[in-house]
Amino acid sequence: MTFRHDYVPTPFGDALAVFSDTGVVGFDLSETDDPSVPWLLESFGRRLGVPLRHDPGAADELAHLVADYFEGEPIRFDERIAFDWRLIDGFARAALQTICTIPWGETMSYGEVAMTAGSPGAARAVGTACRLTPFSVIVPVHRVIRSDGSPGQYGSHPERKRFLLDLERETGSGS
Known part of the structure:
Protein backbone atom coordinates (compact mmCIF):
# COMPACT_ATOMS: atom_id res chain seq x y z
CA MET A 1 0.00 0.00 0.00
CA ARG A 80 -18.41 11.34 -4.81
CA ILE A 81 -15.02 10.07 -3.66
CA ALA A 82 -13.78 6.95 -1.88
CA PHE A 83 -12.92 7.30 1.79
CA ASP A 84 -10.33 5.12 3.49
CA TRP A 85 -11.46 5.00 7.13
CA ARG A 86 -8.36 3.18 8.42
CA LEU A 87 -7.47 5.90 10.94
CA ILE A 88 -10.87 5.70 12.65
CA ASP A 89 -12.66 2.76 14.22
CA GLY A 90 -15.35 1.89 16.72
CA PHE A 91 -17.95 4.42 17.71
CA ALA A 92 -15.93 7.35 16.34
CA ARG A 93 -16.18 5.84 12.87
CA ALA A 94 -19.91 5.18 13.27
CA ALA A 95 -20.41 8.78 14.43
CA LEU A 96 -18.45 10.26 11.51
CA GLN A 97 -20.26 8.07 9.00
CA THR A 98 -23.56 9.20 10.51
CA ILE A 99 -22.44 12.82 10.21
CA CYS A 100 -21.87 12.27 6.49
CA THR A 101 -25.63 11.73 6.14
CA ILE A 102 -26.61 15.13 7.59
CA PRO A 103 -28.04 16.99 4.58
CA TRP A 104 -26.60 20.22 3.24
CA GLY A 105 -27.74 23.19 5.28
CA GLU A 106 -29.12 21.07 8.13
CA THR A 107 -27.71 20.31 11.55
CA MET A 108 -27.95 17.65 14.24
CA SER A 109 -27.03 17.90 17.89
CA TYR A 110 -24.23 15.82 19.34
CA GLY A 111 -26.87 13.77 21.16
CA GLU A 112 -28.90 13.19 17.99
CA VAL A 113 -25.78 11.95 16.19
CA ALA A 114 -25.01 9.63 19.12
CA MET A 115 -28.53 8.20 19.02
CA THR A 116 -28.51 7.77 15.23
CA ALA A 117 -25.07 6.12 15.40
CA GLY A 118 -26.43 3.57 17.86
CA SER A 119 -25.11 4.86 21.18
CA PRO A 120 -27.64 7.09 22.93
CA GLY A 121 -25.93 9.04 25.66
CA ALA A 122 -22.58 9.18 23.85
CA ALA A 123 -22.81 12.87 22.92
CA ARG A 124 -19.36 13.60 24.37
CA ALA A 125 -17.88 10.77 22.29
CA VAL A 126 -19.43 12.39 19.20
CA GLY A 127 -17.73 15.64 20.16
CA THR A 128 -14.42 13.82 20.48
CA ALA A 129 -14.91 12.16 17.07
CA CYS A 130 -15.63 15.57 15.54
CA ARG A 131 -12.60 17.14 17.19
CA LEU A 132 -10.25 14.33 16.13
CA THR A 133 -11.59 13.62 12.65
CA PRO A 134 -8.91 13.33 9.98
CA PHE A 135 -11.51 14.61 7.48
CA SER A 136 -12.06 18.37 7.95
CA VAL A 137 -14.91 19.78 5.84
CA ILE A 138 -15.35 16.64 3.68
CA VAL A 139 -16.98 14.94 6.67
CA PRO A 140 -19.28 17.81 7.67
CA VAL A 141 -18.63 17.90 11.41
CA HIS A 142 -19.50 21.59 11.25
CA ARG A 143 -23.15 20.47 10.96
CA VAL A 144 -23.05 19.06 14.49
CA ILE A 145 -24.21 21.61 17.02
CA ARG A 146 -25.01 21.85 20.72
CA SER A 147 -28.43 20.79 21.97
CA ASP A 148 -29.28 24.44 22.71
CA GLY A 149 -28.83 25.25 19.01
CA SER A 150 -25.55 27.13 19.39
CA PRO A 151 -22.76 26.14 17.02
CA GLY A 152 -20.09 25.25 19.55
CA GLN A 153 -16.43 24.99 18.64
CA TYR A 154 -14.56 23.81 15.54
CA GLY A 155 -11.13 23.05 16.82
CA SER A 156 -9.65 26.39 17.74
CA HIS A 157 -11.51 28.07 14.86
CA PRO A 158 -15.20 28.55 15.71
CA GLU A 159 -15.30 31.25 13.02
CA ARG A 160 -14.70 28.54 10.41
CA LYS A 161 -17.70 26.58 11.67
CA ARG A 162 -19.85 29.69 11.47
CA PHE A 163 -18.54 30.38 7.93
CA LEU A 164 -19.43 26.84 6.78
CA LEU A 165 -22.88 26.90 8.39
CA ASP A 166 -23.58 30.33 6.87
CA LEU A 167 -22.33 29.19 3.43
CA GLU A 168 -24.76 26.29 3.42
CA ARG A 169 -27.65 28.33 4.80
CA GLU A 170 -27.14 31.18 2.31
CA THR A 171 -26.85 28.94 -0.76
CA GLY A 172 -30.06 27.04 -0.04
CA SER A 173 -30.86 23.40 0.35
CA GLY A 174 -29.37 20.68 -1.75
CA SER A 175 -29.70 17.01 -2.47
Whole structure:
Protein backbone atom coordinates (compact mmCIF):
# COMPACT_ATOMS: atom_id res chain seq x y z
CA MET A 1 0.00 0.00 0.00
CA THR A 2 1.32 3.41 -0.90
CA PHE A 3 0.35 6.67 0.74
CA ARG A 4 0.70 10.00 -0.99
CA HIS A 5 -0.27 13.58 -0.34
CA ASP A 6 -1.17 16.73 -2.19
CA TYR A 7 -2.68 20.10 -1.32
CA VAL A 8 -6.14 21.53 -1.90
CA PRO A 9 -6.90 25.26 -1.78
CA THR A 10 -9.71 26.41 0.51
CA PRO A 11 -10.81 29.82 1.76
CA PHE A 12 -8.96 28.95 4.99
CA GLY A 13 -5.67 28.18 3.24
CA ASP A 14 -4.32 25.03 1.66
CA ALA A 15 -5.48 21.73 3.13
CA LEU A 16 -3.33 18.62 3.25
CA ALA A 17 -5.00 15.72 1.41
CA VAL A 18 -3.66 12.23 2.14
CA PHE A 19 -4.53 9.26 -0.06
CA SER A 20 -4.07 5.50 0.04
CA ASP A 21 -4.54 3.17 -2.89
CA THR A 22 -8.22 2.90 -1.92
CA GLY A 23 -9.25 6.46 -1.08
CA VAL A 24 -8.85 9.63 0.95
CA VAL A 25 -7.25 8.90 4.33
CA GLY A 26 -7.20 12.48 5.56
CA PHE A 27 -8.06 16.05 4.71
CA ASP A 28 -6.49 18.40 7.21
CA LEU A 29 -7.16 22.09 7.64
CA SER A 30 -4.26 22.52 9.97
CA GLU A 31 -3.85 25.05 12.70
CA THR A 32 -0.89 26.32 10.66
CA ASP A 33 -1.07 28.42 7.52
CA ASP A 34 1.32 26.01 5.79
CA PRO A 35 0.10 22.39 5.54
CA SER A 36 3.48 21.28 4.18
CA VAL A 37 5.17 21.72 7.54
CA PRO A 38 7.12 18.58 8.41
CA TRP A 39 5.32 17.80 11.70
CA LEU A 40 1.94 17.54 9.96
CA LEU A 41 3.25 15.21 7.27
CA GLU A 42 5.18 13.23 9.89
CA SER A 43 2.06 12.93 12.05
CA PHE A 44 0.10 11.29 9.22
CA GLY A 45 3.14 9.15 8.35
CA ARG A 46 3.42 7.91 11.94
CA ARG A 47 -0.27 7.10 12.13
CA LEU A 48 -0.09 5.21 8.83
CA GLY A 49 3.24 3.55 9.61
CA VAL A 50 4.98 4.76 6.44
CA PRO A 51 6.27 8.04 5.02
CA LEU A 52 4.04 9.93 2.63
CA ARG A 53 5.09 10.60 -0.93
CA HIS A 54 4.23 13.98 -2.43
CA ASP A 55 2.15 13.39 -5.54
CA PRO A 56 1.26 16.67 -7.27
CA GLY A 57 -2.11 16.28 -8.95
CA ALA A 58 -3.29 13.45 -6.69
CA ALA A 59 -5.92 15.74 -5.22
CA ASP A 60 -7.21 17.21 -8.49
CA GLU A 61 -10.63 15.52 -8.32
CA LEU A 62 -11.02 16.36 -4.64
CA ALA A 63 -9.88 19.95 -5.28
CA HIS A 64 -12.62 20.39 -7.88
CA LEU A 65 -15.23 19.06 -5.44
CA VAL A 66 -13.96 21.30 -2.65
CA ALA A 67 -14.05 24.32 -4.97
CA ASP A 68 -17.62 23.46 -5.97
CA TYR A 69 -18.54 23.09 -2.30
CA PHE A 70 -17.19 26.54 -1.48
CA GLU A 71 -19.08 27.94 -4.48
CA GLY A 72 -22.27 26.73 -2.81
CA GLU A 73 -22.87 23.41 -4.56
CA PRO A 74 -24.32 20.86 -2.13
CA ILE A 75 -21.60 18.22 -2.30
CA ARG A 76 -21.85 15.03 -0.27
CA PHE A 77 -18.21 14.02 -0.46
CA ASP A 78 -18.65 10.40 0.67
CA GLU A 79 -20.89 9.80 -2.36
CA ARG A 80 -18.41 11.34 -4.81
CA ILE A 81 -15.02 10.07 -3.66
CA ALA A 82 -13.78 6.95 -1.88
CA PHE A 83 -12.92 7.30 1.79
CA ASP A 84 -10.33 5.12 3.49
CA TRP A 85 -11.46 5.00 7.13
CA ARG A 86 -8.36 3.18 8.42
CA LEU A 87 -7.47 5.90 10.94
CA ILE A 88 -10.87 5.70 12.65
CA ASP A 89 -12.66 2.76 14.22
CA GLY A 90 -15.35 1.89 16.72
CA PHE A 91 -17.95 4.42 17.71
CA ALA A 92 -15.93 7.35 16.34
CA ARG A 93 -16.18 5.84 12.87
CA ALA A 94 -19.91 5.18 13.27
CA ALA A 95 -20.41 8.78 14.43
CA LEU A 96 -18.45 10.26 11.51
CA GLN A 97 -20.26 8.07 9.00
CA THR A 98 -23.56 9.20 10.51
CA ILE A 99 -22.44 12.82 10.21
CA CYS A 100 -21.87 12.27 6.49
CA THR A 101 -25.63 11.73 6.14
CA ILE A 102 -26.61 15.13 7.59
CA PRO A 103 -28.04 16.99 4.58
CA TRP A 104 -26.60 20.22 3.24
CA GLY A 105 -27.74 23.19 5.28
CA GLU A 106 -29.12 21.07 8.13
CA THR A 107 -27.71 20.31 11.55
CA MET A 108 -27.95 17.65 14.24
CA SER A 109 -27.03 17.90 17.89
CA TYR A 110 -24.23 15.82 19.34
CA GLY A 111 -26.87 13.77 21.16
CA GLU A 112 -28.90 13.19 17.99
CA VAL A 113 -25.78 11.95 16.19
CA ALA A 114 -25.01 9.63 19.12
CA MET A 115 -28.53 8.20 19.02
CA THR A 116 -28.51 7.77 15.23
CA ALA A 117 -25.07 6.12 15.40
CA GLY A 118 -26.43 3.57 17.86
CA SER A 119 -25.11 4.86 21.18
CA PRO A 120 -27.64 7.09 22.93
CA GLY A 121 -25.93 9.04 25.66
CA ALA A 122 -22.58 9.18 23.85
CA ALA A 123 -22.81 12.87 22.92
CA ARG A 124 -19.36 13.60 24.37
CA ALA A 125 -17.88 10.77 22.29
CA VAL A 126 -19.43 12.39 19.20
CA GLY A 127 -17.73 15.64 20.16
CA THR A 128 -14.42 13.82 20.48
CA ALA A 129 -14.91 12.16 17.07
CA CYS A 130 -15.63 15.57 15.54
CA ARG A 131 -12.60 17.14 17.19
CA LEU A 132 -10.25 14.33 16.13
CA THR A 133 -11.59 13.62 12.65
CA PRO A 134 -8.91 13.33 9.98
CA PHE A 135 -11.51 14.61 7.48
CA SER A 136 -12.06 18.37 7.95
CA VAL A 137 -14.91 19.78 5.84
CA ILE A 138 -15.35 16.64 3.68
CA VAL A 139 -16.98 14.94 6.67
CA PRO A 140 -19.28 17.81 7.67
CA VAL A 141 -18.63 17.90 11.41
CA HIS A 142 -19.50 21.59 11.25
CA ARG A 143 -23.15 20.47 10.96
CA VAL A 144 -23.05 19.06 14.49
CA ILE A 145 -24.21 21.61 17.02
CA ARG A 146 -25.01 21.85 20.72
CA SER A 147 -28.43 20.79 21.97
CA ASP A 148 -29.28 24.44 22.71
CA GLY A 149 -28.83 25.25 19.01
CA SER A 150 -25.55 27.13 19.39
CA PRO A 151 -22.76 26.14 17.02
CA GLY A 152 -20.09 25.25 19.55
CA GLN A 153 -16.43 24.99 18.64
CA TYR A 154 -14.56 23.81 15.54
CA GLY A 155 -11.13 23.05 16.82
CA SER A 156 -9.65 26.39 17.74
CA HIS A 157 -11.51 28.07 14.86
CA PRO A 158 -15.20 28.55 15.71
CA GLU A 159 -15.30 31.25 13.02
CA ARG A 160 -14.70 28.54 10.41
CA LYS A 161 -17.70 26.58 11.67
CA ARG A 162 -19.85 29.69 11.47
CA PHE A 163 -18.54 30.38 7.93
CA LEU A 164 -19.43 26.84 6.78
CA LEU A 165 -22.88 26.90 8.39
CA ASP A 166 -23.58 30.33 6.87
CA LEU A 167 -22.33 29.19 3.43
CA GLU A 168 -24.76 26.29 3.42
CA ARG A 169 -27.65 28.33 4.80
CA GLU A 170 -27.14 31.18 2.31
CA THR A 171 -26.85 28.94 -0.76
CA GLY A 172 -30.06 27.04 -0.04
CA SER A 173 -30.86 23.40 0.35
CA GLY A 174 -29.37 20.68 -1.75
CA SER A 175 -29.70 17.01 -2.47
